[in-house]
């Protein structure tokens with residue numbers, strides 16, 4: 001049995017952005033998981049409900065996690081830890097040459113991490129490759145100093161974290177049963193994929209609760225085979241925790257919208273993000289949701305989704321956009 005804290009503001013709305021749907025030519029619905037909370041908002045809060053419940057149960061007083069310098073996951077963890085009276089230690093990946101937090105602009109997620117009082121340890125891309133060992137080392141040091149640390153892997157993407165999205169699919173099932181979202185199951189769920197946990201939980205929950213037959217995670221970095229392996233591993237971990245979750249829906253990882261690099265978008269992606277906002281009032285970010293939206297846009301243009309009922313899972317990420325405002329100078 002998994003225990004859960006209530007951290008998110010649920011249920012999040014299930015909306016139909018009519019003008020955007022018409023522009024894309026599909027039956028489009030959006031699950032507003034950008035609205036799971038205040039500054040801690042986004043997909044990570046759902047995973048943290050399970051992960052931090054485990055931390056509390058284990059008597060932890062320090063949470064250790066990792067991510068890119070503008071990690072939404074690290075920010076959500078820092079804020080939720082502060083709410084629970086725990087300290088947060090964040091291992092954040094940054095460029096080799098700038099190893100001092102004082103040199104990092106106080107924008108977006110970094111600003112919020114600092115507000116939350118998190119301890120930030122900057123690490124290089126090479127050190128990031130060994131992030132799990134680094135976090136375990138830090139945990140051992142803290143234990144030696146009499147603290148009670150709890151390590152959360154990148155993105156909260158473990159079998160336990162995946163339960164956040166199994167539960168999210170149950171929430172959508174209830175919304176469909178109430179006549180929301182067009183009442184019928186979706187043909188496909190599209191969302192941004194960065195560390196695989198959202199995809200794993202969504203695939204398991206979508207099948208378990210009859211929400212959709214297919215899940216299409218849009219990779220924002222790395223290629224499809226890499227994510228297929230990661231998602232498969234997280235699904236197996238979740239099924240080990242609770243075999244009753246059953247078989248996942250069909251997962252088709254799509255890496256065509258990952259752009260030039262992690263957190264770097266194309267001009268076309270940025271233009272689509274801005275147009276989508278003007279057609280819907282919804283805001284997308286250039287690291288995650290904007291790339292996923294652009295991938296969805298390509299599928300609509302190629303006709304692959306014609307006649308399909310599509311659910312776009314909006315996973316948040318607004319601070320990441322605000323940290324990159326100047327890259328939109330030509331688009332707004």
Ligand SMILES: Cc1ncc(COP(=O)(O)O)c(C=O)c1O
Pocket residue numbers: 042043071072073155157192193194195196197198199288289315316317318
């Ligand atoms: C805004 C946003 N969307 C999507 C994702 C991807 O989710 P996951 O890490 O579960 O693949 C993340 C985190 O990496 C995120 O911060």
